[in-house]
Amino acid sequence: GDSVTQMQGQVTLSEDDFLFINCTYSTTWYPTLFWYVQYPGEGPQLLLKVTTANNKGISRGFEATYDKGTTSFHLQKASVQESDSAVYYCVLGDSGYNKLTFGKGTVLLVSP
Amino acid sequence: GGIITQTPKFLIGQEGQKLTLKCQQNFNHDTMYWYRQDSGKGLRLIYYSITENDLQKGDLSEGYDASREKKSSFSLTVTSAQKNEMAVFLCASGDRAHEQYFGPGTRLTVL
Numbered sequence: 001g002d003s004v005t006q007m008q009g010q011v012t013l014s015e016d017d018f019l020f021i022n023c024t025y026s027t028t029w030y031p032t033l034f035w036y037v038q039y040p041g042e043g044p045q046l047l048l049k050v051t052t053a054n055n056k057g058i059s060r061g062f063e064a065t066y067d068k069g070t071t072s073f074h075l076q077k078a079s080v081q082e083s084d085s086a087v088y089y090c091v092l093g094d095s096g097y098n099k100l101t102f103g104k105g106t107v108l109l110v111s112p
Numbered sequence: 113g114g115i116i117t118q119t120p121k122f123l124i125g126q127e128g129q130k131l132t133l134k135c136q137q138n139f140n141h142d143t144m145y146w147y148r149q150d151s152g153k154g155l156r157l158i159y160y161s162i163t164e165n166d167l168q169k170g171d172l173s174e175g176y177d178a179s180r181e182k183k184s185s186f187s188l189t190v191t192s193a194q195k196n197e198m199a200v201f202l203c204a205s206g207d208r209a210h211e212q213y214f215g216p217g218t219r220l221t222v223l
Contacts, residue, residue, distance in 0.1 A: 009152070032210055043116070043202050043214025044155070089154060093210040098143060098162060099170075100212060104154040 002027045004092050006103035013110050019077040021106050023090035026071065032093035033073045034100070035064050039086045047088070048075070085110045114139035116215035118203050123220045127195040133188045133218045135203030144186040145204040145212065148172055155202065161186055190220070197222040 006023045013019060025031060032051050036044040048057040048064040050073070056065045066073040073090055090103040117136045125131045137144065143162045147155040147170075157170030159178035167178055177189040186203060200219050206212035 034210070041216065043204070043216050045214065046211050049211070098160065098168075098206075099157065100210065102147075102155040104152060 002029075002092050002094060002101045004090050004101050004103040006090050006106050008106045009104070010107040010109065013080050013108070015081055015110060015112055016079045017110075019080045019084070019108065020074060021076075021088055021090075021108075022072060022074040023103050024070075024072050025090070025092050027092060029095040031066070033064070033066055034091040034093065035062070035075050036089040036091055036102070037086045038089065038105070044087075044089060080108070080110045082110045082112050084108060114213065116203055116205060116213055118201075118215040118218050120218060121216070123218055125190075125193045125220070125222050127193060127222060129193045129222075131190040131193055131220070133190075133201055133203075133220075135186045135188075135215060137184055137186075137203075137205040137213075139205050139207075139213060140183070141205035141207055141213075142183070143206045144180065145206065146170075146176075146178060146186065146188045147202045147204065149200040149202055149217070158188065158201075193220075193222040195222055 003026045035047045037047045038044040048059050050057040062077045064075050087105045089105045092101045119134045145160040146158040156172045158172045161180040179187045200217040202217045204212040204214045
């Protein structure tokens with residue numbers, strides 16, 4: 001079945017540092033991949049969506065790209081802010097457009 | 113825009129008790145979902161429903177029942193709460209483009 005692996009459980013940065021979070025995925029389908037972000041006390045919300053058609057997504061200063069050759073998907077931001085502190089989930093959409101498979105999440109802590 | 117409402121926000125139960133969580137959405141989405149979130153484990157799908165009166169099992173359905181009473185509401189029942197269980201249950205609704213919209217969650221504690 002579909003699976004997503006996020007190896008980085010926690011990332012700690014200072015403001016204005018560069019952010020890079022990576023994940024790998026496994027599926028038999030042409031993937032639609034997402035990054036969801038969850039702030040304390042809230043449910044996850046969509047940050048970025050990337051399809052095979054465009055290979056890249058950009059939103060709120062974040063950029064996501066995926067590599068079919070290595071089945072990897074990463075999220076980056078040039079300069080993080082304290083307000084970016086949250087949990088970031090790598091997510092894979094299924095072929096039926098009904099289900100999402102979530103990675104275990106990466107906790108981002110940004111200190112001022 | 114729309115909103116997902118989950119009740120209650122906090123739920124405290126006793127071991128063996130049957131507990132029900134409720135979810136309402138006003139996005140007019142066809143599909144609704146229940147996930148369980150445990151620390152360090154991400155989100156795991158319990159049940160989903162693609163239309164009124166439909167139910168589909170997710171990866172974690174054992175120990176739970178669900179009911180889609182109408183398009184806007186989806187309930188989840190913990191059939192027998194386990195002692196020391198602590199988790200957040202998240203409800204979501206989604207469109208056919210994969211995007212899902214989540215509620216704030218119900219935090220369960222079993223004594």
